[in-house]
Amino acid sequence: MKRFFLLALFFVANCFAAHVAVLETIQTDGDLDRRECQFLTDKLRQMAVMTLPSAEGWTIMTRENISEMLPPGKSLEECEGSCLVETGKNISADYVVQGRVSHFGSLLTITVELYETATGKLVSSIAVKSENSVGLLEEIEKNAGPLFRAINNTPKEAQAAQETGAEKDVAADNEVVAEKADDAGNAAVAENAGDAVVAENAESAVPADKMVLHSFNFVFPIELETWDDGWGNFWGAEINWSRYMIERAGFSMVFSLAFGYNYAVAADDEYKGLMYDGLNFDLKYGWGFAPFRDKFLLAFYGIAGVDVKYLFHRDEDNPDYDYADRFDYSVELGAKILLGYRITDGFSLLAGVNVTADMWGQGIYEDGSHREGVFVGVNIEPHVGIAFVF
Numbered sequence: 153m154k155r156f157f158l159l160a161l162f163f164v165a166n167c168f169a170a171h172v173a174v175l176e177t178i179q180t181d182g183d184l185d186r187r188e189c190q191f192l193t194d195k196l197r198q199m200a201v202m203t204l205p206s207a208e209g210w211t212i213m214t215r216e217n218i219s220e221m222l223p224p225g226k227s228l229e230e231c232e233g234s235c236l237v238e239t240g241k242n243i244s245a246d247y248v249v250q251g252r253v254s255h256f257g258s259l260l261t262i263t264v265e266l267y268e269t270a271t272g273k274l275v276s277s278i279a280v281k282s283e284n285s286v287g288l289l290e291e292i293e294k295n296a297g298p299l300f301r302a303i304n305n306t307p308k309e310a311q312a313a314q315e316t317g318a319e320k321d322v323a324a325d326n327e328v329v330a331e332k333a334d335d336a337g338n339a340a341v342a343e344n345a346g347d348a349v350v351a352e353n354a355e356s357a358v359p360a361d362k363m364v365l366h367s368f369n370f371v372f373p374i375e376l377e378t379w380d381d382g383w384g385n386f387w388g389a390e391i392n393w394s395r396y397m398i399e400r401a402g403f404s405m406v407f408s409l410a411f412g413y414n415y416a417v418a419a420d421d422e423y424k425g426l427m428y429d430g431l432n433f434d435l436k437y438g439w440g441f442a443p444f445r446d447k448f449l450l451a452f453y454g455i456a457g458v459d460v461k462y463l464f465h466r467d468e469d470n471p472d473y474d475y476a477d478r479f480d481y482s483v484e485l486g487a488k489i490l491l492g493y494r495i496t497d498g499f500s501l502l503a504g505v506n507v508t509a510d511m512w513g514q515g516i517y518e519d520g521s522h523r524e525g526v527f528v529g530v531n532i533e534p535h536v537g538i539a540f541v542f
Contacts, residue, residue: 276302369537388414449492482513
């Protein structure tokens with residue numbers, strides 16, 4: 153009797169409103185428990201209520217409504233896949249929505265599809281990802297609005313059919329209403345089409361297969377020189393530009409250019425008081441792996457590069473004495489670690505350190521003399537900066 157009453161109630165209600173049923177969220181990999189899936193469903197239902205207000209003729213069916221309207225022996229958890237539209241018809245819903253949670257790499261994903269039950273047509277869909285169920289909840293809140301707006305203000309064929317069967321004395325008025333509804337629907341086609349594109353392309357929030365970062369950094373190099381003539385450590389400051397390409401599978405490449413200032417004071421007593429300072433140019437290229445590349449970035453690289461300096465020779469004890477300036481270059485091999493944190497989809501903070509060895513170097517003095525050596529120093533280059541996604 154109760155079921156008969158509900159069927160009758162929904163039959164009468166359908167004369168005046170379009171019904172949207174949000175079915176229970178299902179999962180394929182068992183990453184969430186039943187309560188978490190129910191809460192994701194509740195969030196979708198809440199977004200439907202906010203986007204499709206009852207004042208405009210929409211009714212969002214509750215979990216209890218849907219359960220009562222299901223055929224005997226059928227549960228909400230069984231409503232998925234090919235029978236999704238059929239379930240919508242069984243519960244007298246004009247539109248039916250369901251989310252599906254699965255696993256992609258180390259991330260959780262949820263795909264939400266919205267169907268029109270009369271035609272079985274997929275009206276709109278979204279696909280978003282996150283590291284955990286709380287993140288999925290936030291992504292639903294961001295992207296479910298366009299999903300439901302794809303059906304807002306669409307013509308309701310059931311109402312049009314009912315209007316054609318109305319009494320003769322109000323037929324003319326009903327035809328005017330139908331024409332206005334059609335005009336409103338046609339005027340909204342362009343807007344709704346845009347909304348549908350937004351909803352269906354919401355999976356663009358998922359990072360692409362290849363992510364490219366352009367970063368701008370401050371570098372503070374420490375170069376532990378070991379040349380035979382007793383020169384000590386170089387210190388300095390540089391401005392660096394780096395380009396990182398990181399694939400979803402983790403493979404990554406880096407290319408960087410740095411320009412700055414270096415100086416050094418002789419460590420050996422024989423050369424005490426002598427100082428070199430000047431300009432420094434540095435180029436590096438590397439290959440590596442990034443186990444994390446989304447909200448948090450962690451990457452490791454093997455790098456190779458060339459370091460070039462033009463240095464001015466000075467004597468603090470004898471400022472009038474003119475020493476020969478020199479041009480240095482060295483070939484470097486080493487490793488790099490990179491850490492990052494994404495503030496927005498297109499902006500991140502980065503920090504890291506390069507540790508390299510000067511495998512071979514040569515210095516050419518202004519007077520024509522030169523020196524060279526193998527493994528002439530170790531370089532430690534911490535850096536901090538910002539990055540933009542392109």
